[in-house]
Amino acid sequence: MSLLARNRGNGPAADASGKAARPGGKDPRSAGEIGAERRRSRMGYWLILPGFAFMLLFFVLPVFSLLATSLYAKPPGADVGQFVPALQFGNYADVLGAYWQELLRSFAFALVATVAALLIGYPMAYLVAVRLRGRKLLQGILLVLIIAPFFTSFILRTQAWKQILADEGPVVAVLRAVALLPEDGRLTATAFAVVCGLTYNFLPFMTLPIYANLERLDTRLIEAGTDLYASPFQTFRTVTLPLSMPGVMAGTLLTFIPASGDYINAALLGNNQDTTMIGQVIDSRFFRVVDYPGASALSFVLMLAILALVILYVRRFGTKELL
Amino acid sequence: MVQERLAEETTTAAGRDSGGADLVLDSVTKRFADFVAVDDLNLTIPAGSFFALLGPSGCGKTTTLRMVAGLEQPTSGTLSIGGRDITRTGAHERPVNTVFQNYALFPHMSVLDNVAFGLKRRKIRGAEARAKSALELVELGHLAARRPGQLSGGQQQRVALARAIVNRPAVLLLDEPLGALDMKLRRQMQVELKNIQLEVGLTFVHVTHDQEEAMTMADTVAVMNAGRVEQMGAPRELYELPRTAFVANFLGKSNLVPGEVIEDRGDAVVVNARGNRLTVLKERAAAHHGRVLVGIRPEKLKMMWPQDAAGDPDNMLHGRVADTSFTGVSTDYLVDVPGVGRLGVFSQNHGQQLARPGDEVVLCWDTAHAFGLDGREDSSAGAAEAAEAAAP
Structure with a gap:
């Protein structure tokens, strides 16, 4: 959520206001006022306690439990699902050796889907936030349309894509007719279908943060850009895009992170050979093969890899506000 | 010394862009839906003059300025600079720069990058050095590395001025540039603006609703009302011999x-x-x-x-x-x-x-x-x- 809320003040006056507070010297407030303020700030700690407790119970502890499980060993002759606590770091080498392809594929799919969602979502956000500025009704309708898919279930929408891309469906028919797809070519059960599903399902997560950012863009800055000899494209590249980077960062992270761990799209729209994503592997390790240490190790690897990629990304493109 | 150098640059740069470049508006009309903002306006603004468009809010002065800048298209009529028709030319292709009312400085760039922006877009060599000397001209050389948000209103106003002047436009447009400043600073900036205009010799078109501001700075004032010019002339002439009750x-x-x-x-x-x-x-x-x-x-x-x-x-x-x-x-x-x-x-x-x-x-x-x-x-x-x- 904090990513969504972060934004830069676009107007030059944005920073100027808060400066003049307390011009040094003695604090003119009475002791009573200061005491009241201290109580208020202590109150703040009490207020974050429930959230803190929740995160401790449902995030920090599970992470440690996951870490511990990932090092468990299977004693010789044990039943299915029987493991003993150990420090078997070999689990990591085993799963990485067996599933590195799925891991890389997940990131590749997520990357392509993120880029596609950015290319679709940014113009959408720009249209609603900048071009239609001041036309409240139209803006409202379009925003509702962007969010509307959330009113149906994720699975149902993914199933619908199966129909859209089906062999006897309209998309395949058109593509075959214009010879973009061979006569026996298909779209279901391909990497293309999986990426389509990912792009579609995470599009609102891309569009909304960018919208929230562009909505505050001062359009006079765009005018200043064109006034200073920048063509419309140059103005976009040098003014609009840099100013909307916080929104782009938030949108790409909110798309990439869940997309790389997703398994529903790959399961419903992919096949069993060359579209398997890491989420599917973790799922089957946990619930079908009942290999808790392997599944835990994979989960941990996925988590660390995403974290590393995100840090690299934010370092490279991010704004000071994000790191 | 810096100012001399700038003045030299002006003569060379202006020779290309603005030599004897009078700004001419020929029966320019601008309609918004059913509202006529500018009504058949004819104006000739001679090169090198300090011209003020004076009028109450809603009289069409800002719309006129935006049409000259290329940010608004006239419904009919033509605009030309030095005989060249610019009516259909995009804002980024006109030898015109604007000091915006609220400065519109780019918040994500340093003061220096703001000032060098126009030069860089036109791929002019030594952009940074020129930007630096323009900042010296407005006495802000020492703040080049700051962000606009870290400057006071008066300083931002000067950066906006430097950002426009550094391009040596044929016409410099000022849209109520002093409106956001307090009275004392405004009077001081009026004098400075006038001095800078004399130094660099550019054509300034200044839009304002403040008659005192128009009279102190401009050598020609056009009083606008309801989309038309009521009267135009030197400040003294307008004051001593108004031709309409409005003026x-x-x-x-x-x-x-x-x-x-x-x-x-x-x-x-x-x-x-x-x-x-x-x-x-x-x-x-x-x-x-x-x-x-x-x-x-x-x-x-x-x-x-x-x-x-x-x-x-x-x-x-x-x-x-x-x-x-x-x-x-x-x-x-x-x-x-x-x-x-x-x-x-x-x-x-x-x-x-x-x-x-x-x-x-x-x-x-x-x-x-x-x-x-x-x-x-x-x-x-x-x-x-x-x-x-x-x-x-």
Whole structure:
């Protein structure tokens, strides 16, 4: 959520206001006022306690439990699902050796889907936030349309894509007719279908943060850009895009992170050979093969890899506000 | 020294872009839906001049400026700079730069990058060095690395000015550039702007609703009202000889006395205003017969005690003081003249005895100071707008 809320003040006056507070010297407030303020700030700690407790119970502890499980060993002759606590770091080498392809594929799919969602979502956000500025009704309708898919279930929408891309469906028919797809070519059960599903399902997560950012863009800055000899494209590249980077960062992270761990799209729209994503592997390790240490190790690897990629990304493109 | 260097650059750069580049607006009209913002405007702004478009809010001055900048397209008419038609040219292709009302500095760039922006887009070599010397010109060289958000309003205003000037545009547009500054800083910036304009020799087109600002800085002022230019000329000319009631009231204050022409004296006409004979020179009158308005500025009125008033009974009004306000250097009087109305008198403090409300007085003036307007005009036109424009 904090990513969504972060934004830069676009107007030059944005920073100027808060400066003049307390011009040094003695604090003119009475002791009573200061005491009241201290109580208020202590109150703040009490207020974050429930959230803190929740995160401790449902995030920090599970992470440690996951870490511990990932090092468990299977004693010789044990039943299915029987493991003993150990420090078997070999689990990591085993799963990485067996599933590195799925891991890389997940990131590749997520990357392509993120880029596609950015290319679709940014113009959408720009249209609603900048071009239609001041036309409240139209803006409202379009925003509702962007969010509307959330009113149906994720699975149902993914199933619908199966129909859209089906062999006897309209998309395949058109593509075959214009010879973009061979006569026996298909779209279901391909990497293309999986990426389509990912792009579609995470599009609102891309569009909304960018919208929230562009909505505050001062359009006079765009005018200043064109006034200073920048063509419309140059103005976009040098003014609009840099100013909307916080929104782009938030949108790409909110798309990439869940997309790389997703398994529903790959399961419903992919096949069993060359579209398997890491989420599917973790799922089957946990619930079908009942290999808790392997599944835990994979989960941990996925988590660390995403974290590393995100840090690299934010370092490279991010704004000071994000790191 | 820096300024000399800049001036040199000007002559070379301007030679390419703006040599003798007059800005000409030829019957330019701009309509928004059913509202005519600019109505058949014809203007010629000579190269190198400091031109002010003065008028109340909604008079079309900002729309005119935006059309020159290319941020707005005229509904009809053409614009040209130095004979080159720019009507259909994009904003980024015009040799025109703007100092925006709220500066519109790029918040994500340093002050230096802001100033170098235009030069870099045009791939001009030594952009950074030029930007630096432009910052020196506005005395902000030491703040080049800061972000605009870290500067005060006055400093931001100078950065905006440097960012526009550094490009040596044929025409520099200023959209109420001092509006956001406090009074003291505004007066100071007025002087600086004027000096900078003289130094760099660019054509400045300045949009403002502040008549004092327009008069101090510009060498030509065009007073706009309802999408049209009411009158255009040097500040002194506009003030001393307004041609419409709007100009008379918007630019300074005027007493407008309605009357009827009753006599033609060759070079002057005599007006009967409720039994008072007022003389107006023909060259200072917009109408020579029928109903007219005789105008006299408050500071041109001389106020005397009845016993001191003698001689020529023309240009003399008898009245009673209704209100006085003493400001130190001067006293503002309101004098009720029966049948004519309430006239304002501005009296310099020469140590004379002050009149009090209720005192009988005589007002007179030099014929050379009166002006005549068409009697069909509304004598209060522009007064409300002037009051609104003066409000902070």
